[in-house]
Amino acid sequence: MTELRAQAVYFGQTGPANTDRTLELVQERARALDIKTVLVATTSGATGLKAAQLLRDLNVVAVTHSAGFSTPYKKNHDPDICDDIRAAGGQVLTTTHAFGGVGRAVRKKLATYQVDEIIAYTLRCFGQGMKVAAEIALMASDGGLLPSDAPIIAVGGSGKGADTAVVIHPTHAQTFFDLRYLEIICMPAPGHPGLEG
Numbered sequence: 386m387t388e389l390r391a392q393a394v395y396f397g398q399t400g401p402a403n404t405d406r407t408l409e410l411v412q413e414r415a416r417a418l419d420i421k422t423v424l425v426a427t428t429s430g431a432t433g434l435k436a437a438q439l440l441r442d443l444n445v446v447a448v449t450h451s452a453g454f455s456t457p458y459k460k461n462h463d464p465d466i467c468d469d470i471r472a473a474g475g476q477v478l479t480t481t482h483a484f485g486g487v488g489r490a491v492r493k494k495l496a497t498y499q500v501d502e503i504i505a506y507t508l509r510c511f512g513q514g515m516k517v518a519a520e521i522a523l524m525a526s527d528g529g530l531l532p533s534d535a536p537i538i539a540v541g542g543s544g545k546g547a548d549t550a551v552v553i554h555p556t557h558a559q560t561f562f563d564l565r566y567l568e569i570i571c572m573p574a575p576g577h578p579g580l581e582g
Contacts, residue, residue, distance in 0.1 A: 391414075391568050391570075393568075393569045393570065393571060393572070394406070394410055394570070394571040394572075395571070395572060395573070395574040395577055395579075395580065396548055396571065396572070396573040396574065396575075397573075397574070397575060397577070397580040398573060398575055399512075399513070399542075399543035399544070399548050399573040399575060400542070400543055400544055400545065400546055400548060400573075401432075401542070401544075401545045401546025401547075401548075402546070403542075403546065403547065403548035403571070403573065404432060404435065404542070404546040404547045404548070405435075406571070407540060407547040407548055407549070407550050407570075407571055408435060408436055408439050408440065408540070408547065409439075410550060410570050410571050411423055411436075411440065411538050411540060411550045411570060412439065412440055412443075414538065414550070414552070414568075414570050415440070415443055415538055418536070418552065420443075420535075420536055420537060420538055420552065421443060421444055421532075421535070421537075422443065422444040422445075422446065422531060422532070422535075422537040422538070423436065423440055423443050423444070423445050423446070423537065423538045423539075423540065424446045424448055424518075424521045424522060424525050424537060424538070424539045424540065425445060425446070425447050425448065425521075425540045425547065426448050426517045426518075426520075426521050426539075426540065426541045426542060426547075427447045427448065427449055427462065428449070428450055428461050428462065428545060429461065429462055429463055429466065429545075430447065430449065430462040430463045430466030430467050430469075430470060430477075431466060432447075432540075432542065432545075432546055432547050433445070433447025433448075433449070433466070433467075433470050433475065433477065434447070434466050434469050434470050434473065434475075436475070436540065436547075437469075437470045437473035437474060437475030438473050441473065441474055444476070444532075445470075445473075445474070445475035445476070446475065446476045446477075446478055446525050446530050447467070447470050447475055447476070447477050447478070448478045448479075448521040448524055448525060449461065449462040449467070449477065449478065449479045450462065450479075450482070451479060451480060451481050451482055452479060460479065462477075462479070476530060478524060478525055478528045478530055480524055480527070480528055481524075482520060482524070483501070483519075483520045483521075483523035483524050483527070483558050483561075484501045484502060484504055484505035484516070484520050485501065485502065485505070486501065487499075488500065488501040488502050489501075489502060504561070505520070511572075512543070512549055512572050512573060513541065513542070513543040513544075513549075514540075514541035514542050514543060514547075514548055514549020514550075514572060514573070515541070515549060515551065515566075515572065516541070517539075517541025517542065517549070518539035518540070518541045518549060518550075518551045518553060518566075519539070519553070519564055519566075521539055521541065522537065522539050522553050522555040522556070522564060523555070523556070523557065523558045523561065523564070524558075525537075525555070526555045526556055526557045526558075527557050527558050531555055534554065534555060534556065536552050536553065536554050536555075536567055537552070537553055537555055538550055538551070538552055538553070538570065539551055539553050539555075543573060548571070548572065548573045549571065549572045549573065550569075550570035550571050550572075551566055551567075551568065551569050551570060551572075552566075552567040552568035552570065553565065553566055553567060554567055
C-alpha cells in the first residue's frame, strides 16, 4: 500500500490577507509535484498579475469574471493589468462562468435554481475558494488552455485576493463528474478550534 503525506495550511481568516502566503505555498507544491499549470481566479486582474510575476516558471492562467458579470457589457478586470499579466508570461481567460451561465438567467427570470448553481452552492459548503477552483478548472479546460488532463493547481478566494489552493485533476464542463480534487494546499477555516487564540 502506498501513501502520500501532504501538509495542508488552514488560515484563520478569509480574504486577501492570505494572498502572498497562498502563492508561496502554490509555488512550493507545484515544484514538489512537478505541476506545470496554475489557474488563478482574478476579478480586477491584480491577483492574476501577482501570480504571473511570482510563478514565472509555470504556465499561469488568470481566469477573470465574464463580461457583464456586474454591469451589462462591461468587464470587471482592468485591461492594462491583463496586458501586464501577458507581459509577465501569463495568459488571461475571460469566458462564461461554468456554474453561472444560462442557469443563472433562469434563476433571475423565473426565481428557480438550476443544476449548475446547485452544484456551486454545494461546493461552497467547503468554502468559496473550493467552488471557484472547480469552476475555473472547467472554464480553462473548455477554453483550451490546459495542455492535457494532467493535474493542475487551482487558486481561488473569498471575494478579493487568494486564500484557497488545491491540486485538481481537471475536466471539461460536459464531463464535470470526472473532476477530482486531489489535494488541499491551503484554505481558510475561520472558527476552527485549532486556530483559536
